[in-house]
Amino acid sequence: MADKSFQTPTSEQLCQWDIDHFWHAFTPMASYTPLVIDRAQGVWLYDTEGNRYLDGVSSMWCNLLGHRQSAVDAAIRDQLDRVAHSTSLGMANTPAVVLAKRLADLAPGDLQHVFYASDGSSAVEVALKMAYQYWQQCEKPQPQKTKYIALGQAYHGDTIGSASVGGIERFHALFKPLLFDVLRLPIPDPRRLPPETSIEEATQHFLAELEQVLIADHQQVAALVVEPLIQAAAGMVFHAPGYLRGVRELTDRYDVLLIADEIVTGFGRTGQMFACQHEQVTPDFLCLGKSITGGYLPLAATIASPNVYSAFLGPATNSFLHGHTYGGNPLAAVAALATLDLLQDQDVIENFNLRTEQLAAILKSLQNHPHVAETRQMGLIAAVELTSVAGEHQSYPIEVQIAAQVCKEMLHRGVWIRPLRDVLVIMPPLSITADELQLLGDVLLESIETVTQSEASVGSPT
Secondary structure (H helix, E strand, O other), X not given: OOOHHHOOOOHHHHHHHHHHHOOOOOOOHXXXXXXXXXXXXXXXXXXXXXXXXXXXXXXXXXOOOOEOOHHHHHXXXXXXXXXXXXXXXXXXXXXXXXXXXXXXHHOOOOXXXXXXXXXXXXXXXXXXXXXXXXXXXXXXXXXXXXXXXXXXXXXXXXXXXXXXXXXXXXXXXXXXXXXXXXXXXXXXXXXXXXXXXXXXXXXXXXXXXXXXXXXXXHHHEEEEEEOOOEEXXXXXXXXXXXXXXXXXXXXXXOOOEEEEEOOOXXXXXXXXXXXXXXXXXXXXXXXXXXXXXXXXXXXXXEEEOHHHHHOOOOOHHHOOOOOOOOOOOHHHHHHHHHHHHHHOOHHHHHHHHHHHHHHHHXXXXXXXXXXXXXXXXXXXXXXXXEOOOOOOOOOOOHXXXXXXXXXXXXXXXXXXXXXXXXXXXXXXOOOXXXXXXXXXXXXXXXXXXXXXXXXXHHHOOO
């Protein structure tokens, strides 16, 4: 019998059910204020009350080309008339096969072999397990290679393996007893150099730190995992130029596999299809997710090199013993194929270039604000770092939650973004127009002004 209580709920009911039953990710539920999105179009989100919000972070970095792209909508509808799901265990489906070929053609270097998962955390988990199994059964096995190298302030997901290689304490400290140990390098952030080291020496300084670890432990290390060029959840921290290239050279030299986590940077956001291509680097594993379907459906992929793949051929015991029910789902695969088609559209490319220049101008104007310590940008990925003291990198007290306050103020003004401690992340869909991006920039400045003036007033002597 149908449950009539769920027929056409009001906005008020939805908000109450949201509080009562929907447990949100990374959200303090005791202080959560309901925001229920009912529909979307382009870069705009509409809540159940009809209010609209500019989606300034692409629905957490995944809605690549905007909501309700007609080509992607049509591809999914057409696939519904064929088959909505088939397993990848012992069989394939047409869209997943075609997508694997497209990804292999787009991937850097000789990366050819696509293993599907459902989310970015799982794609990294796959690469970690593949790297481990590779050394157990490759042509010249080295079963002692069971360790991993990862960077400080890294974020690679929330499953046990991907959390283990993560380096952001506040995300995973509680679960430390469940995680395996890794060899942790300092974050290669040029702003965190020793006093006697110049910016020009930054790349070599950080690579020297890595080489010392490799000299001591390479015989036990299966793989190094890195977010190429930009550590996203760390606060959009940009690595020193040439660092990734140097990491590839060192991992080759010391016989360590390289895992590139491009969950955030993949699919054109940085100005190249993949961030690795900025430094002509081919990893052993390329992990993809988020934007792969344009933010429509859950899908992720780990693309491995022929050298890695060959170690999993032969007897059945060599098979990669891992798999997800919805890996390679045909609906998700056609969404990905339609997204790749749109990324090659000349209008999309031209708009990306124009909006990248416009965003650079917006960020330049923000640099003069006394409470903006720094702005950073690569393509349509940007960060605005706040400071409590003009002209310095001085964090606000953590209890102030300064960036969260700015985001709340922006929401009141019709723009939705998310903070990372004292950093405001700007990552709109690639389809954003000039007027929409200017609105985002204007609201950002106005909100920083409002919040920082309020904080200064609160902190002033009476």
